[in-house]
Amino acid sequence: MSVHSRIHSPALADKLMTAEEAAELIPSGATIGMSGFTGAGYPKAVPQALAKRIEAEHARGRPFKVSVWTGASTAPELDGALAKADGIEMRLPYQSDPTCRERINAGQMEYIDIHLSHVAQHVWFGFLGKLDVAVVEVVGIHADGSLIPSTSIGNNKTWLDQADKIIIEVNTRQDARLAGMHDVYYGTQIPPHRKPIPILSAGDRIGEASLRCDPSKVIAVVETDAPDRNSAFAAPDATSEAIAGHIIDFLGHEVKKGRLPASLLPLQSGVGNVANAVMAGLQTSPFEEMTAYTEVLQDGMLNLLRSGKLAFASATALSLSPAGNEAFERDLSFYRDRIVLRPQEISNHPEVIRRLGVIAMNGLIEADIYGNVNSTHIGGTRIMNGIGGSGDFARNAYLSFFMTPSTAKHGTISAIVPMVTHVDHTEHDVQVIVTEQGLADLRGLSPKKRAGQIIANCAHPSFRPALSAYYDAAMHRSPGLHTPHLMSEAFDWIPNWKAAQG
């Protein structure tokens, strides 16, 4: 399919050029707002061309770095290529690229981990400085210059509004029938001029189907023809099925107690295999007419839509496996009536999450016996990915689950520890912790009662005696007994990660 069938603005068609030519227009030191959210809708060509240019400059002994803002994680063609070229000065707000991670943890790259609902507004407020260039993937360009988003929206509205210059990638591999699936809300303001966000249910449309774009800011249009990252999901294993089972039992119990409606409340589900398995588990659950108000729509949710268990899903990005993407494109018109993609300041908006009463389900790296959760750091010092939207959802949810296998590294490391080495979600924000062992309902419990539940229900049996021994010793020797701790021993559980990797 020719790119010209996707570009209905002659003025913008005139700006077609190669990715290499476009990359030449980005100066060293620039701050670039890129599209992309969990491997969907990121620019595929310009970042790679920019990485080559940076490598060439470095080879000539010339410094060249840029700062990169995105929606969330992207792919090897973006984060990977630029990090390998040693081309990123500063990165925000979320990443999951192995090379990026390595450079951040080696102290070679600055990284700022921000709640995803905070990013756009901090840019509008002027808190993060000037945005020079936006590089945004789209499905096509309307005659008036407005843009049809692709498989994610993320912060694209903000990048297009705020950047001095705009580079557009028109990806002909993305399905043109995505047009109409998006809802871009232009009613946001900065204080004191803000009004309520008028979403009353997950399916409400409150905006426009395309992204406004000032054609005079567009400096390049680049054609691409490449798929999204589309990583495969692991098939649900016994561990993730057990976690899903505990959550579904608990939701059923809450319905029976009258604390949840029979169709539940809008679901939010984090990224990854366990989250995907929970969605798969809901396929055979008794709940009907469910809805989702979430960040990312993975295969599990797509299947729930297909089977009719899920009536509607709101997200900011698709994050499908190759097979999931095929199924999606096969039935795109079916899904377009049942999915809306929104800017991430809306998909993750505390106001909307709290109003709708979202049921939040997010992963964790470690939880402590008092219910504090570490979502981001290995051993307290090395960043894994970032907090993403987990804080937006957990704090404002009706009911907030954090879930994890009870052990890592073939059973050698416990996910339940005496004291987490980094806190992303405090004891005030964690309601339910779930492992394959069981579920700890922390609502209305003091720290000491939480410890009892977490050790008994969530910790792996092989670690329970040691956790109980720590707690008992703390009850005897802790200076205070509100949150009993032996601070000099609290971190004795930190694994030797080098050995653990081996």
Add this chain to the structure above:
Amino acid sequence: MSVHSRIHSPALADKLMTAEEAAELIPSGATIGMSGFTGAGYPKAVPQALAKRIEAEHARGRPFKVSVWTGASTAPELDGALAKADGIEMRLPYQSDPTCRERINAGQMEYIDIHLSHVAQHVWFGFLGKLDVAVVEVVGIHADGSLIPSTSIGNNKTWLDQADKIIIEVNTRQDARLAGMHDVYYGTQIPPHRKPIPILSAGDRIGEASLRCDPSKVIAVVETDAPDRNSAFAAPDATSEAIAGHIIDFLGHEVKKGRLPASLLPLQSGVGNVANAVMAGLQTSPFEEMTAYTEVLQDGMLNLLRSGKLAFASATALSLSPAGNEAFERDLSFYRDRIVLRPQEISNHPEVIRRLGVIAMNGLIEADIYGNVNSTHIGGTRIMNGIGGSGDFARNAYLSFFMTPSTAKHGTISAIVPMVTHVDHTEHDVQVIVTEQGLADLRGLSPKKRAGQIIANCAHPSFRPALSAYYDAAMHRSPGLHTPHLMSEAFDWIPNWKAAQG
């Protein structure tokens, strides 16, 4: 003044009895929702009578305990009396009473520390169990049985709605002219039936002036004639004046940069002497026509209203010194046009705080060099008071300050530490840290850059070398350099609090 002039419902006047008689109606094991928020508007007689009854029962060898829910902290007549009688099984969501604190930290009393905006809805959702009795102080009773709130609203609407039985204290010492100052919003719902909270500016009135009350649930009406706790504030000292000065300079700088309007955005200010000093400092600032959207209105804000610098203040409680209260009552009709008291689920509502773009200013116990804040725990194990509303405001604010003197205990303890011993506000939620030494603007900084700012600008000079030495050592020896730490040394700074008290 006779209590009869305050009770216009004959049916409720018939239920007048003594506090002792009313206390007899509360059974052991009851969960009681009491009025009261930071020493204002708490019941003065029934809790003391209940404490006496509990002591008598204990003397006879009979167990007797109750669970106590409030708005926030109360006073010796409530928390103090019941804790001294060893009568509290479980307490939430915030306390500041010395006897309570001692019992909690001795492991003799359960305490659950909850975001103040979460309390009411967790009760509506059924997450905290059944509320048996409400004990609520009012100024008077209308003919239809509705209640005129006194100097705080807190969770009173929720307690009156949810409790099986209601005991009302009519306090004739509270000024009858408080009637009309309150705005009780009855438009809240539980999901999926929630609608936007229609507040667009701090002064908007969206509810009713009095509290609805089902007269058939009222089991007792008790007359009292006693003042609120009304603790005096310390006069601003050089330290708090310096903190106030840094904040005011910074706000001026933000106005100049176009990041804040000339009249700022609605102010929120935590409780205590430093917060009060900041408000005093604003008296001579260049800002005019300010507003406040806060939890508690202290003397400093009252003076700003009087001078006209502050045009309007929204809160859930007054917390005035004896002199402040005198000034307030002298000019009550002036203040009634400029103050609105709301339920705490509205004063602290994330939706409204984010929409209005509140400037949040809260205290801390310790902050670490990476910007994590401990607001609640001494040495990681002993609770001080609780998180209160600081999380509601800090997370959702336009701009969030945390402030503290740089040292405690006559300079022997640093408020800036390598790693906080408990986290209430994560690195993702802390924008500006201020001590008398200076201000660290953490917006858009990676953890390592934050450390540089916090050590250089906020730490006391006598602790800077040791903090820098820790950071430098961590840069050499930390396994990861995103958040460099030496976990085995991170808590070496924990003071010997017994020695420090001496």
